[in-house]
Amino acid sequence: MQLRFAISAKVVISTFAGAALAAPPPIQTHRLPNGLEVLVVENQSVPLVTIEFAAKNGSMTEPPSYNGLSHLYEHMFFKANAVIPNQEAYLARMRQLGMQFNGSTGTERVNYFFTTTSDHLAESMQFMRDAIVSPLFEPKELEQEKQVVIGEIDRNESNPYYHFQHEVSKRVWWKYPSRKDPLGNRKTVLAATREQMKTIQKRYYIPNNSVLVVTGDVKAIDVFQQTEQLYQKWKAGPDPFKKFPLVHHPPIPRSEVVMVEQPVETVSIELVWHGPSTVDDHVELTYSADLLGYAIQEPSSPFEKNLVESGACVHAAFSWSTQMNVGPITLGLEATPDKVDECLKAAIAELPRMKSSDYLSDEELRNASHRLEVDQALEREKPSELAHVLTFWWCSAGLNYYLSYLDNVKKATRADIARFLETYVLGKPYVLGAMVSPKMATELHLNRAHFERLAGIGERADASRVGADKAER
Amino acid sequence: MIFPSSFRLARGAPSAMAGDRLQPARFWASLAIFVLFALASSCATSTPSSKTSNPLPTATAQSQSSADSAPVSDGDVTFATVHGMQVFIKRIPGAELVSGQLDILGGVRNWGKEDAGVEQLALTVSASGGTETLDKDAFARRLATLGSMIAAGAGNDASSFRAKSLKENWDTTFELMVDAFLHPGLPPKEVELQRQQQLSALRHEQEDPDAQLALIAHERIFKNHPYENRSIGTLETVNKLTRDQLRSHLAKLRETSRLILVVVGDVEPDHIITRARDLLGHLPLGTYRHTPMPPIRFDHPTVTTVAKKLPTNYILSSFPGPGWKDEDFALGMVAMTVLGWRQWIEVRTKRNLSYAPSAGMATNAEVTHGLLYVTAVDPNATMKVMLDEARNLKERPVPAPELKGDVSTLVTSFIAANETTDGQAALLARAQVLGGDWRLIRTLPDRMRAVTSEGIEQFARKYIANLQTVVLGDPERIDPALFSSL
Numbered sequence: 001m002q003l004r005f006a007i008s009a010k011v012v013i014s015t016f017a018g019a020a021l022a023a024p025p026p027i028q029t030h031r032l033p034n035g036l037e038v039l040v041v042e043n044q045s046v047p048l049v050t051i052e053f054a055a056k057n058g059s060m061t062e063p064p065s066y067n068g069l070s071h072l073y074e075h076m077f078f079k080a081n082a083v084i085p086n087q088e089a090y091l092a093r094m095r096q097l098g099m100q101f102n103g104s105t106g107t108e109r110v111n112y113f114f115t116t117t118s119d120h121l122a123e124s125m126q127f128m129r130d131a132i133v134s135p136l137f138e139p140k141e142l143e144q145e146k147q148v149v150i151g152e153i154d155r156n157e158s159n160p161y162y163h164f165q166h167e168v169s170k171r172v173w174w175k176y177p178s179r180k181d182p183l184g185n186r187k188t189v190l191a192a193t194r195e196q197m198k199t200i201q202k203r204y205y206i207p208n209n210s211v212l213v214v215t216g217d218v219k220a221i222d223v224f225q226q227t228e229q230l231y232q233k234w235k236a237g238p239d240p241f242k243k244f245p246l247v248h249h250p251p252i253p254r255s256e257v258v259m260v261e262q263p264v265e266t267v268s269i270e271l272v273w274h275g276p277s278t279v280d281d282h283v284e285l286t287y288s289a290d291l292l293g294y295a296i297q298e299p300s301s302p303f304e305k306n307l308v309e310s311g312a313c314v315h316a317a318f319s320w321s322t323q324m325n326v327g328p329i330t331l332g333l334e335a336t337p338d339k340v341d342e343c344l345k346a347a348i349a350e351l352p353r354m355k356s357s358d359y360l361s362d363e364e365l366r367n368a369s370h371r372l373e374v375d376q377a378l379e380r381e382k383p384s385e386l387a388h389v390l391t392f393w394w395c396s397a398g399l400n401y402y403l404s405y406l407d408n409v410k411k412a413t414r415a416d417i418a419r420f421l422e423t424y425v426l427g428k429p430y431v432l433g434a435m436v437s438p439k440m441a442t443e444l445h446l447n448r449a450h451f452e453r454l455a456g457i458g459e460r461a462d463a464s465r466v467g468a469d470k471a472e473r
Numbered sequence: 474m475i476f477p478s479s480f481r482l483a484r485g486a487p488s489a490m491a492g493d494r495l496q497p498a499r500f501w502a503s504l505a506i507f508v509l510f511a512l513a514s515s516c517a518t519s520t521p522s523s524k525t526s527n528p529l530p531t532a533t534a535q536s537q538s539s540a541d542s543a544p545v546s547d548g549d550v551t552f553a554t555v556h557g558m559q560v561f562i563k564r565i566p567g568a569e570l571v572s573g574q575l576d577i578l579g580g581v582r583n584w585g586k587e588d589a590g591v592e593q594l595a596l597t598v599s600a601s602g603g604t605e606t607l608d609k610d611a612f613a614r615r616l617a618t619l620g621s622m623i624a625a626g627a628g629n630d631a632s633s634f635r636a637k638s639l640k641e642n643w644d645t646t647f648e649l650m651v652d653a654f655l656h657p658g659l660p661p662k663e664v665e666l667q668r669q670q671q672l673s674a675l676r677h678e679q680e681d682p683d684a685q686l687a688l689i690a691h692e693r694i695f696k697n698h699p700y701e702n703r704s705i706g707t708l709e710t711v712n713k714l715t716r717d718q719l720r721s722h723l724a725k726l727r728e729t730s731r732l733i734l735v736v737v738g739d740v741e742p743d744h745i746i747t748r749a750r751d752l753l754g755h756l757p758l759g760t761y762r763h764t765p766m767p768p769i770r771f772d773h774p775t776v777t778t779v780a781k782k783l784p785t786n787y788i789l790s791s792f793p794g795p796g797w798k799d800e801d802f803a804l805g806m807v808a809m810t811v812l813g814w815r816q817w818i819e820v821r822t823k824r825n826l827s828y829a830p831s832a833g834m835a836t837n838a839e840v841t842h843g844l845l846y847v848t849a850v851d852p853n854a855t856m857k858v859m860l861d862e863a864r865n866l867k868e869r870p871v872p873a874p875e876l877k878g879d880v881s882t883l884v885t886s887f888i889a890a891n892e893t894t895d896g897q898a899a900l901l902a903r904a905q906v907l908g909g910d911w912r913l914i915r916t917l918p919d920r921m922r923a924v925t926s927e928g929i930e931q932f933a934r935k936y937i938a939n940l941q942t943v944v945l946g947d948p949e950r951i952d953p954a955l956f957s958s959l
Contacts, residue, residue, distance in 0.1 A: 045565070046888050078475055087822045095814060096874070098881025100889060103475045116885050144825040151828030152474070154785035155848055158682045265676035299601060300613035309666060314673045334673065367617035374620035374639065377569055382892045 025380065027390070028220040029399070030227070034236045035208025038227045039390055039399070040220035043383040049121050049216040050384040051128050052113035054391035057204040059107045059182040060246055060325055063472055066200075068184015071105040072149055072192055073200050077112055078103070079141045082134035087141060090131075097124055100384075105182045108324050109395035115384045118217035122226060128212075129230040132205065137197040149189050156183055160262035160435065164270070167260050168433035172272045172328060176247045176472045179325075203244065206237035211394045215383035246325045247472065249274065252429040257451045260435040266314065267335045267446065268435040269344060271455075275320045275329040275424050278397035285423060287408040288416035289320035289329070295360050295368035302359060306350055307333075313343040318354075324396045329424055337440050344454050352426060355418035369410045376406065432457065541750070544742055550901070550911065551742035555750045557758045558729040561911060562742040563897055571643040571738030572895035573636045574902050575654065578731040578761060580630035581699040588718065590706015592632050592726075594664070594671055595719040596625035600634065602663035604649075605656040609663060612649065621646040623653060627704035629838045630766070631733075631906045632726075637895055640739050644748065647736075651752040655727060664716050671711050682945055685779075686787045689943045693777055694791050694842060698769055728759020733905055737898040763909075766839045769793045771939040776956035778948040786852045786946030790859075792936055794834050794841035797908030801932060802841075803920035808932040809833045809843055811871055811879045815862045820847065826855040832863075839907045843936060852944065853952045860959045866933040870926040884918050 028040045058070045078101070079087045094101055097120045103112040112131070114124055156162040166181070173180040214223045251274055275289065276282040296303035296318060307316035315334040321327040331351075335343035353359055360368075379389050393402035432455050436446045452458070542554040551562045584591050600623050603609035616623060621638035623646070634654055638646035678684040695701045705711075732753065736745050770793060795801035813832040820830040830847040845863065849855035890896050904914040942956050 045568075046892055048885065048888050048892070075475055088818060091814070091818060091822065092878070095878030095882055098878065098885045100882065100885050101475070105474070115889055117881070117888070144822075147825035148821060148828050151785065151825075151848065151850070154850060155682075155828060158783045158785060158787075158848075160680050262680075264680050266673055298613060298617050300610040300617070309662065311662075311665065311669075314669050336669070336673075363614065363618070367614070367620075370620045371617060377639070378637075378893075381568075381570055381894070384889050384892060 027399075027403070028224075030220075030224045032207060032227060032231055034231065034234055035206075036227070036231055036234070037211045037394070037399075038224060039211060039213045039394070040218065040223045041213075041215045041380075041383065041386060041390070042218060042220060043215060043380075043386075044217050045383075047118045047217050048115055048384065049118045049124070049214065049218050050113055050115040050387045051121075051124055052111055052213045052215075052387035052391055053128060053132055053210065054109050054111040054213070054395055055204050055210045056108065056241075056395050057110045057200065057209075058105055059184075060179050061204060061240070061244065062178050062181075062184070064178045065188065066196065067178035067181060067188045068149070069188060069192055069196055069200060070110050070204075071182055071184060072145065072189055073197055074103045074105045074110050074112070075145045075149055076135055076137055076142065076197060077131050079145065080136040080138045081130050082136065083130040086138070093127060097127065099124065107180050107182055109392060111388065111391045113384075113387055115216075121218060121222070125214075125223075125226050125230060132210075133231075133234050135197075135201065137194045139194055142192070142194055142197065146189055146192065150186055153183060153186055153189070160260075160264050161268070163262055164260045164268060164433060164435040167258050168270055168272055168431055171256060171258050171431040171433075172252060172274070173249055174252070175250050178472065179247055179249070202237065203240045206240075207231060207234050208236045209240055211391055213387045213390045213394075215387045215390075249326045252431060255429045255432065255455070255457045257432045257434065257448050257455065257457055259441070259448045259451070260433065261438050261441055262435055264435055264437050267337055267340050267440065268433075269333040269335065269340075269347075269451075270433040271331040271333075271347070271430050272433070273329040273425050273428055273430045275327045276420075277326050278322060278324050278401055282423065283401075284408070284412075285416065285420040286320065286322070286327070287405070288412040288420045289424075290322075290372070291365065291368055291409050291412045292354065292360075292417050292420065293319040294371050295364050296354070298364065298367065298371075301364065303350060303354070306353075307343070307346050310346065312339060312346040316343075316347060322393075322396050337436075337444055337446070340444075340446060341454060344451070348455060351421070355421045355426065357414050357418075360414065360417075365414075369406070372409055373406055544746060546742070547912070548915075550915075551746075552911075553742075553746045555746060556729045556754045556756070558732040558734060558749065558753060558756075559905070560746055560749050561733070561735045561901060561905065562740060562745045563735070563737040563901060564740060564742060565737060565894065565897075566739055568737075568739040568894055569640060570894050571638055571640050571646075571736065571740055572893070572898045573643075573647060573650065573734065573736040574895075574898045575634040575650065576631045576733040576735070576902050576906055577633065577726050578631050578733065578763065578906065579726070580628055580632065580704070581702055582764065583632075583722075583725070584702060586702050586710075588706075588710060588714065588722075589702040590671065590704070590711040591714055591718055591722050593627035593704050593706065594667055594711065594714055595723050596627055596632055596634070597667045597671070598659055598663050598719060599653045599657035599723065600625035601667065602660050603658040604652045605658055607649075607652070608658060609660060612653075615649060616646075619646060621649070623650050625653070629700050629704065631902075632704070633902070635895065635898075643736075643738065643740065647748060648752065654723075655753075655756075657723065659716055659719060661716055664719065668711060668714065671705060672708060675705060675708055675711065682781070682783060682787045685781075686789050686943060686945045689777065689779055689945065690789045690791055690941070693775075693943055694769055694771075694941050698840070699766060700838065700840065727756050728761060729753065729756050730759040731761035732756075733902060735898045735902045735905075737894040737901070769840055769842070771941055774938075774940045774942070774957040774959055776942045776944065776951065776953050778944040778946075778951050780948050781945050783946050785848045785850050786944055786950060788845075788847050788849065788852060788856065788942065788944050788946075790845040790940040790942040791842045792938065792940055794836075794843045794936060796839060796841060797836070797904065797913055798910065801935070802836075802908075802913075803917060804924050804928050804932045805834050805841075805843065805936065806836075806917075807876070807880055807883060807921050807924040808866065808929045810883050811876065811929060812845075812862060812866055812933075814875075814879055814882075815865075816845070816847070816859055819862055820855060820858050824854075824858060826851060826858065830855070830859065836907075837903070845940070852946070852950050853955055856956055860955075863933065863937050863959060866937065867930060869930075871929050873926070876924070876926055876929070880921050880924065883921055887918060 030038045084090045098116045100115040170177045276285045307313045317332045320329045440446045544553040553560045603612035619642040623636045625634045636650040795805050816830040820826050827847050827849045901911045905911040
């Protein structure tokens, strides 16, 4: 048995060509016969261990009738299973093991993590296993937890920015809005059944759709041995994305403005485009997207100078989100009510400049990739958070993408950046969201027509199209 | 997310966002927190100090002498005074990154009602606007080339410059940080830019219910207290601040009697001390002397309700807590952790009344306070359970297994807060600034482990009383008698 681990465990080290940084600790990997991938990063700086499990699940797998149920499932993970009779006992065991814990649900990943002192490794591994493979979804606990999740929705809906993001998102992902909405809605949460939880479990909580990451004060060989024993009876299932493939998000048909009125004190604006994916034919443009994003967030960049230092905007940011199934490109702006026009005009004027060959200097591009490299060092410094980073990349891009990421970003050129902008941004349809207070809308005429004029969007969108006959049912 | 990301009072659960966007790590983000765990921590890996032969001086004692002291080592921490400035170095062999924090003592003592916000604006402009010899762009490019970060901000008791870099770039990064403190360019354009961002932060407080609740609570419990004049200032004061005010305010801060430097990483203590002497040792000693903050006291419970149409009600109850050097400090942390777990079980698990019940202590100031927090659509039913649990803590012993487990979770949180060099620097500085002795951090785990059930009952009886409760939501749903019953 021991020999098998030694043979099958791989050590993968990402290459950091020309880096001034120390060689990062290796990510040691081991794939179980059932397909479960196990990643270990040893770091003995403090006597802690973090155990994190993630499945490729989340809103990308949710048709409207399931919208929000990956999230409800995440809550049920911390309740009764074949070994633990109920949530009280579950919490008691976590306290006994001195655990910090949490979970999160996103569009492409659901993750669960425990951090505790390293003397509790074996018991915590077992505790994690029981929660993964044998949740009971007890009807009483399910009904109770629905109310807790509704409480979470209440809190989201208490925040103006939730409404802003939600309304913009509905337009950007107009045909399949549920696939980009991890929180879901009250109706589906309240109607959720135990059978639906079991469907999610059977379809996505299978070893060949999951990763287990262990970081901190551990020895990889010990972790691999334990996972072999703990998960040997966990059966693989059919690839969920073959039978239930990801939807194809159709392009935004034409640019449109969405207005959101909330009790806010400043004006928020977002311009959102469909961007590349980590798994499609344009994957190389994801690296230039990130290089650009890093370069222009420096205070000395032309983007910052023209938009923020000029006094036009209070804040400005431009970024692409790493996603397997269409990452959005977002230009986010904040302006004082009296400078909305100035800010938005400056931002729109900046976009074509960003593709010019003299927009960013060689030094700025070098610095951007160096920043990225240092950010990875910052991630490594905190093993408990490194686990989240690794599961994120594993689910949304794959481990190989992550391991070669820095090298690929360093290879990106100005021409690649220009191609990224031309392919996804310049002249492409987008959704412009603006959030203002009712008072601003009335007194300063910050309404849809105003933003359409500012952005040169001529045709008023028909809001009734969204979520209606063309949307997924 | 199984836990809310704000007001994570009881369990210090790691932050995880519901969205997928992976943000670049930003080290100072971990410092901008409100509550117990990341603020009061200890390094479980530090060397025990049981055989210290040279007790290290406290902040108060050191600030009165201009003489340099020879470096004294206590485990992995070395201490020296450089012309009255206190310097602490924690060496971590093999660490890839170095973090430093230059604390400037005084906090709210340095400004008044009319100029609140001045130190915050002065420091942020200093950190971002370049220096007399490097303009803003050159300064930013230099940092970008190094991959280093420098930030600054003001607080109730002390302000700080913070820097983090790769080990080999520390000396240059430290020089840049000191240059920003001593010779900031303060370009008028940057003053306006940072002013707008400070005003924006103030405006955002009114948008986010948690931020608004915290602000209302702060105004309630620190009314007529020096902390009333928050470091961020007000829309009115920040709008009126001039560049000359910033310049003269900064000049007041440049005296060694009010400086504490903490550096954590794989560094040579002697080298750090030499560099500190070279770059800061010429400053005047000044006359800064620590004056204790007055305590807060309440002789009866109150409830303040602010009407806001929301899907749920936001509730925060506060009470004065023990200070950093108080014997009850560790007791309070453990007691509130026990209470936090019980609130979770009774309010959420058993009754599903809320997604976000919690309890804890805010220990990021010399004057601490305990907190009970919840959001609920049925505030009366929820608050009754919360208050009953607080009363139970006064009357019923905590079973030994429960106490042991809760202390373990707390210790895990403490160690997690020490994973990074900046985390260790911040905590060491905090113990020194707020408690007058950095070793309060080192001894904290043992003091927590020594807490008994009897101690928790005593703490609850002594402190959890005369709650000052604020509610943001629907006043019609609040029973004032219930909310002011403890």
